[in-house]
Amino acid sequence: MKVLVTGATGLVGRQVVNRLRDAGLEVRIASRHPERLGRTSDAVLLPGFDAPADAFLAVMQDVTHVVHCAALNNDRDASEHDYLAVNGALTGQLAGAAATLASGRFLYLSSIRAVVGPGFSGTIDEETLPAPQDAYGRSKREGEIRTLDAYRSAGRSDAAVLRLPPVHGEGMKGNLATLMRLADTALPLPTGALTGIRSLISSDAVAGAVLQLLTKPAALQPIYVAGARPPATISEIVAAFRRGFGRPPRLLAVPGAPLRAAAKVLGKGKAWDALTASQICDPSLLVSEGWIPQADTLDQLTELARRRKSAAAHAR
Numbered sequence: 001m002k003v004l005v006t007g008a009t010g011l012v013g014r015q016v017v018n019r020l021r022d023a024g025l026e027v028r029i030a031s032r033h034p035e036r037l038g039r040t041s042d043a044v045l046l047p048g049f050d051a052p053a054d055a056f057l058a059v060m061q062d063v064t065h066v067v068h069c070a071a072l073n074n075d076r077d078a079s080e081h082d083y084l085a086v087n088g089a090l091t092g093q094l095a096g097a098a099a100t101l102a103s104g105r106f107l108y109l110s111s112i113r114a115v116v117g118p119g120f121s122g123t124i125d126e127e128t129l130p131a132p133q134d135a136y137g138r139s140k141r142e143g144e145i146r147t148l149d150a151y152r153s154a155g156r157s158d159a160a161v162l163r164l165p166p167v168h169g170e171g172m173k174g175n176l177a178t179l180m181r182l183a184d185t186a187l188p189l190p191t192g193a194l195t196g197i198r199s200l201i202s203s204d205a206v207a208g209a210v211l212q213l214l215t216k217p218a219a220l221q222p223i224y225v226a227g228a229r230p231p232a233t234i235s236e237i238v239a240a241f242r243r244g245f246g247r248p249p250r251l252l253a254v255p256g257a258p259l260r261a262a263a264k265v266l267g268k269g270k271a272w273d274a275l276t277a278s279q280i281c282d283p284s285l286l287v288s289e290g291w292i293p294q295a296d297t298l299d300q301l302t303e304l305a306r307r308r309k310s311a312a313a314h315a316r
Contacts, residue, residue: 001025001026001064001065001104002025002026002027002028002042002062002063002064002065003020003025003026003027003028003063003064003065003066003067003214004027004028004029004030004059004060004063004065004066004067004098004102005017005020005027005028005029005030005066005067005069006029006030006031006046006066006067006068006069006070006094007068007069007070007071007109008027008029008030008031008037008069009031009036009037010069010070010171011167011169011170011171011172011173011203012069012109012164012167012169012203012206012207013069013070014203015169015203015204015206015207016067016069016206016207016210017029018207019204019207019208019210019211020067020207020210020211020214023211023215025214026042027042028042028043028044028063029041029042029043029044030043030044030045030046030059030070031043031044031045031046032045032046044058044059045059046059046070047059047090047093048090049085049086049089049090049093050085050089051093053093053096053097056093056094056096056097057097057100057101059094059097060097060098060100060101060102061101063098063101063102064102064103064104065102065104065105065106065107065214066094066095066098066102066104066105066106066107067107067109067210067214068091068094068095068106068107068108068109068147069109070086070090071086071087071109071140071143072086072087072136072139073111073136073173073174074173074174078135079135080135080138080139083135083136083138083139084135084138084139084142086139087136087139087140087142087143088139088142088143088146089146091108091142091143091146091147092143092146092147092149092150095108095146095147095150095151095159096150098150098159099150099151099153099154099156099159100154104158104214105158105159105160105213105214105220106147106151106158106159106160107159107160107161107162107210107213107214108143108144108147108159108160108161108162109162109164109206109210110140110141110143110144110161110162110163110164111136111137111140111163111164112124112163112164112165112225112279112281113132113133113134113136113137113140114130114132114137114140114141114143114144114163115128115129115130115131115132115137115141115163116128116131116132116133116137116279117131117132117133117134117137118133118134118270118273118274118277119133119270119273119274119277120133120277120279121277121278121279122278122279122280123280123281123282124163124165124199124225124279124280124281124282125225125281125282125284125285126221126223126224126225126285128225144161144223147159147161148161148222157219157220157222158219158220159220159222160213160220160221160222160223160224161222161223161224162206162209162210162213162224162225162226163223163224163225163226163281164201164206164226164227165198165199165200165201165226165227165279165281166198166200166201167200167201167202167203167206168200168201168202168203168297168300168301168304169202169203169204169304170203170304170307172203176200176237179234179237179238179241180241180304180305180308182238183238183241183242183245183247183305184241184242184245184247184305184308184309186247186250187250188250188251188252189235189238189250189251189252190251190252190254191235191251191252191253191254194233194234194235194238194251194275195233195234195235195276196233196234196274196275196276196277196278196279197231197232197233197234197278197279197280198231198232198233198234198237198278198279198280199227199228199231199279199280199281200227200228200231200232200237200297201226201227201228201281201293201294202228202294202297202300204294205226205228205293205294206226208291208292209224209226209286209291212286212289212290212291213289216289216290218289221285224283224285224286225281225282225283225285225286226281226283226286226291226293227280227281227282227283227293228293228294228295228297229283229293229294229295230295230297231278231280231281232297232298234275235251236298237298237301238251239251240298240299240301240302240305241301241302241304241305242305243302243305244301244302244303244304244305244306244307244308244309245305245306245308245309246309260272260276
């Protein structure tokens with residue numbers, strides 16, 4: 001059994017590769033720069049979105065399963081076309097080739113941004129109606145559609161989309177990285193601006209979900225949502241990071257109403273809505289199929305900051 005993994009050098013992809021190898025599975029890596037992975041790796045070039053179909057079919061030789069982690073995200077310079085090309089068109093090409101040649105399962109690692117925007121408040125599960133609000137979210141939704149359509153067109157049902165909340169781990173980017181940088185300052189933060197509740201997930205937990213979906217005997221469902229339990233407030237996330245950095249919480253009990261009004265006046269209403277939104281992922285379907293969500297998110301964030309502080313000290 002050989003599993004093709006894309007995005008294998010990224011935050012999630014590294015953990016997926018390690019987990020699959022630890023489970024005794026053979027791994028092939030598809031990368032834009034396979035020469036950087038060493039001669040001992042089974043690594044091939046990941047074709048571009050506009051490559052001919054034959055290039056994607058060549059990548060699938062002797063492959064059983066595919067885990068598609070590669071994506072374009074957190075790139076301020078990327079246009080909507082760029083996002084759709086990488087997260088939509090390339091995904092469709094890969095899924096089409098896999099549906100033709102790979103005998104096993106195809107897992108597409110997507111995001112809750114494929115169905116909700118940053119300002120959405122509520123519970124997110126497999127039945128949440130897709131309403132992406134930005135270029136990244138629309139492109140991930142396009143990737144979902146193309147993946148499932150490719151397998152349906154081939155008369156197959158062994159492809160699935162795994163929607164993820166913000167992922168934490170070494171090398172994380174986006175809002176969690178911003179919160180970590182903010183936590184590593186002496187700046188006091190108003191609790192009224194940190195009321196949002198978030199489901200998070202570790203890169204290691206994502207890898208566990210991938211292994212579960214690849215190896216479970218029952219048929220795949222088309223959509224899964226992952227997330228740790230319980231979710232955490234933004235203030236708890238910041239405080240956890242600060243514990244790891246050895247800093248006091250410095251959270252001031254300031255009511256939210258005046259802060260909200262100030263944000264509106266300054267034209268930051270959408271940013272305020274995003275900061276105070278509660279987005280809770282319900283992983284009940286995954287749990288019912290044997291996946292165990294991690295329950296120590298805040299401890300993991302504290303340890304992540306502790307390692308960051310230690311690495312910075314050794315670099316001096």
